[in-house]
Amino acid sequence: GKLCYLVAIEGWIIIVSGVKEDAEESDLYDAFAEFGEVKDLHLNLERRTGYGKGYALVEYGCFEEAQTAIRSMNGTQLLTKTIHVDWAFNRGPIQNVTSARCELNVCIFVLAIALS
Amino acid sequence: MAAVGGAGNGAGEEAGGAEFYLRYYVGHKGKFGHEFLEFEFRPDGKLRYANNSNYKNDTMIRKEVFVSPSVLREARRIIQDSEIMKEDDSNWPEPDRVGRQELEIVMGNEHISFTTSKIGSLVDVQTSKDPEGLRIFYYLVQSIPCAKLICNIPDL
Numbered sequence: 373g374k375l376c377y378l379v380a381i382e383g384w385i386i387i388v389s390g391v392k393e394d395a396e397e398s399d400l401y402d403a404f405a406e407f408g409e410v411k412d413l414h415l416n417l418e419r420r421t422g423y424g425k426g427y428a429l430v431e432y433g434c435f436e437e438a439q440t441a442i443r444s445m446n447g448t449q450l451l452t453k454t455i456h457v458d459w460a461f462n463r464g465p466i467q468n469v470t471s472a473r474c475e476l477n478v479c480i481f482v483l484a485i486a487l488s
Numbered sequence: 489m490a491a492v493g494g495a496g497n498g499a500g501e502e503a504g505g506a507e508f509y510l511r512y513y514v515g516h517k518g519k520f521g522h523e524f525l526e527f528e529f530r531p532d533g534k535l536r537y538a539n540n541s542n543y544k545n546d547t548m549i550r551k552e553v554f555v556s557p558s559v560l561r562e563a564r565r566i567i568q569d570s571e572i573m574k575e576d577d578s579n580w581p582e583p584d585r586v587g588r589q590e591l592e593i594v595m596g597n598e599h600i601s602f603t604t605s606k607i608g609s610l611v612d613v614q615t616s617k618d619p620e621g622l623r624i625f626y627y628l629v630q631s632i633p634c635a636k637l638i639c640n641i642p643d644l
Contacts, residue, residue: 387558389565414636427633460637
């Protein structure tokens with residue numbers, strides 16, 4: 373038989389794009405920490421060059437903090453370059469216009485364990 | 489209210505107005521059965537992840553989330569910048585008993601479908617018949633936004 377666990381994880385994760393390639397995690401942290409506690413920050417680095425790939429993922433503990441960060445920082449300058457900030461996840465598919473504009477950001481993970 | 493991308497666009501058209509699909513698979517069939525990891529970005533933003541590790545009591549893990557248009561846009565930009573769409577796998581090592589990797593990408597009118605063996609390290613890349621192409625492939629897989637995130641989310 374199979375057991376399925378439905379796990380709802382509230383991770384309010386935003387994606388910051390247009391990040392300058394020599395930006396460091398501390399630059400991102402300094403810019404985004406004012407909106408709330410940064411639970412996690414991932415600045416994707418090109419391992420070969422050490423330079424950034426141009427985006428970062430920032431996680432807050434609650435919706436309001438992430439929303440404020442998006443509204444405050446989207447279209448602003450970080451290290452002289454314009455960044456764009458948006459939700460990383462949506463509740464539903466993109467072609468559904470209402471869900472693309474949905475403000476909820478709950479990640480649902482399905483864990484299936486097959487028992488032999 | 490106008491739909492995103494204009495009226496009449498069906499499934500497969502994301503916010504940017506062009507088709508985008510990406511699937512990556514790495515795995516092998518061995519002593520413990522078929523062990524693999526796969527993630528797939530669909531045009532509507534659905535990101536599916538599957539991890540089958542028979543080593544741990546036949547555990548199949550599946551995860552699904554919807555990523556935002558911003559994530560898809562960033563994934564497309566990274567793929568574009570890497571120029572992987574210009575590469576071809578004819579000189580790449582064939583899959584073998586150690587394992588197999590598959591990368592399939594649809595971007596607008598372009599489509600690639602690559603198959604190769606597992607890459608253990610950069611030495612494998614350097615000593616191959618197409619180090620430039622394999623290197624692009626090797627680094628690209630690690631650069632896709634949210635792919636790493638979903639793979640690393642701890643399971644119960």
